[in-house]
Amino acid sequence: MSAQSPKKLLNVLRGNQEAIPPVWLMRQAGRYLPEYRALRAEKGGFLALAYDSDAACEITLQPIRRFGFDGAILFSDILVIPHAMGQDLWFETGEGPRLAPRLAESRLEDFVPAPQRLAPVIDTVRKVSAGLPPETTFLGFAGSPWTVATYMVHGQGSKDQAEARRMAHAEPERFGALIDAIISATVDYLGDQIDAGVDAVQLFDSWAGSLSPAQFEKWVIAPNAEIVRRLKARKPNAVIIGFPKGAGGKLAAYAEGTGVDALGLDETVDPHWANRELRKGLPVQGNLDPLALIAGGDVLKDAVKNILSAFEDRPHIFNLGHGILPDTPIENVEMLLNLVRKA
Ligand SMILES: Cc1c2[nH]c(c1CCC(=O)O)Cc1[nH]c(c(CCC(=O)O)c1C)Cc1[nH]c(c(CCC(=O)O)c1C)Cc1[nH]c(c(C)c1CCC(=O)O)C2
Numbered sequence: 001m002s003a004q005s006p007k008k009l010l011n012v013l014r015g016n017q018e019a020i021p022p023v024w025l026m027r028q029a030g031r032y033l034p035e036y037r038a039l040r041a042e043k044g045g046f047l048a049l050a051y052d053s054d055a056a057c058e059i060t061l062q063p064i065r066r067f068g069f070d071g072a073i074l075f076s077d078i079l080v081i082p083h084a085m086g087q088d089l090w091f092e093t094g095e096g097p098r099l100a101p102r103l104a105e106s107r108l109e110d111f112v113p114a115p116q117r118l119a120p121v122i123d124t125v126r127k128v129s130a131g132l133p134p135e136t137t138f139l140g141f142a143g144s145p146w147t148v149a150t151y152m153v154h155g156q157g158s159k160d161q162a163e164a165r166r167m168a169h170a171e172p173e174r175f176g177a178l179i180d181a182i183i184s185a186t187v188d189y190l191g192d193q194i195d196a197g198v199d200a201v202q203l204f205d206s207w208a209g210s211l212s213p214a215q216f217e218k219w220v221i222a223p224n225a226e227i228v229r230r231l232k233a234r235k236p237n238a239v240i241i242g243f244p245k246g247a248g249g250k251l252a253a254y255a256e257g258t259g260v261d262a263l264g265l266d267e268t269v270d271p272h273w274a275n276r277e278l279r280k281g282l283p284v285q286g287n288l289d290p291l292a293l294i295a296g297g298d299v300l301k302d303a304v305k306n307i308l309s310a311f312e313d314r315p316h317i318f319n320l321g322h323g324i325l326p327d328t329p330i331e332n333v334e335m336l337l338n339l340v341r342k343a
Pocket of ligand 1: 079095097141323
């Protein structure tokens with residue numbers, strides 16, 4: 001038995017059940033909050049905020065102050081790893097991230113690594129860690145190798161990740177070398193986050209759902225297993241949440257194959273099915289549809305009830321199935337917290 005901590009979310013990640021599930025929301029720091037939009041306008045954009053440790057600390061704490069979530073997630077982005085590996089990174093207004101030169105037409109060997117780009121993020125971790133209430137679990141994160149690789153190869157987001165899938169099939173050695181380089185950078189980065197004060201880390205595999213079963217084994221399960229193995233060798237108390245979005249019927253294989261401590265579920269997963277399918281006692285996180293949160297009212301009430309009832313006999317962290325959307329009404333977030341906490 002691990003020692004009980006005042007941090008409820010961390011207790012659940014360690015396999016203990018809490019009478020009232022702890023709750024946090026993916027992307028809880030962001031554009032649905034007026035205080036975030038104000039700071040973003042003042043500092044001139046998302047990346048400037050992410051690399052300003054005072055601003056990033058403030059943004060990490062904003063949703064904790066306003067809502068009292070059980071978890072705070074570091075304000076940063078999964079694409080700081082490609083940036084630290086030497087790719088240029090910027091965000092096109094209204095469109096999303098850009099990375100250059102893209103690996104579809106360039107060589108990883110020609111990039112000049114810039115690990116110092118991560119220093120302000122680690123400073124943010126130290127500042128947040130000093131400023132959080134003792135009952136709040138602090139979550140660090142990184143992207144999983146497959147998802148990060150899709151952006152590095154294509155140079156931006158894409159609907160079906162076709163260029164990365166093409167390279168993975170046509171040039172498996174070259175693609176494997178890219179995955180290995182991302183694994184190494186990620187293990188160092190997550191180790192530094194743990195040293196600086198995060199309680200647990202989440203691996204975001206947002207595009208896990210675009211791979212065939214054999215490719216999923218090779219580019220999702222194996223690389224995440226390697227990160228878990230190396231991080232735990234370095235930090236034996238590391239607590240790791242895996243979030244293979246879109247994995248569906250491959251969720252149990254992912255959980256058992258990677259050795260993550262807890263499994264994030266997206267909103268396409270039936271919680272009652274997941275509860276039957278997954279090993280007893282495996283902590284799960286999720287999985288409210290972000291659109292049900294926008295809808296509010298009875299739609300929200302029924303969806304929350306369904307999720308809570310499915311996971312009442314298992315360690316469960318309440319969350320969305322994906323990030324909160326910018327047009328989410330603040331009062332619906334308050335209603336959600338009241339529903340989960342039954343206030
Ligand atoms: C694929 C991915 C990215 N980033 C991330 C993922 C994986 C999770 C997912 O699938 O959503 C993860 C991420 N991005 C951000 C966080 C911070 C912590 C949190 O609040 O959850 C986290 C954990 C901040 C952010 N990352 C981004 C914003 C919006 C920036 C802004 O315009 O203010 C935030 C708050 C920008 C971003 N960053 C990325 C994209 C595609 C975009 C543009 C789309 C968008 O604007 O939502 C890459």
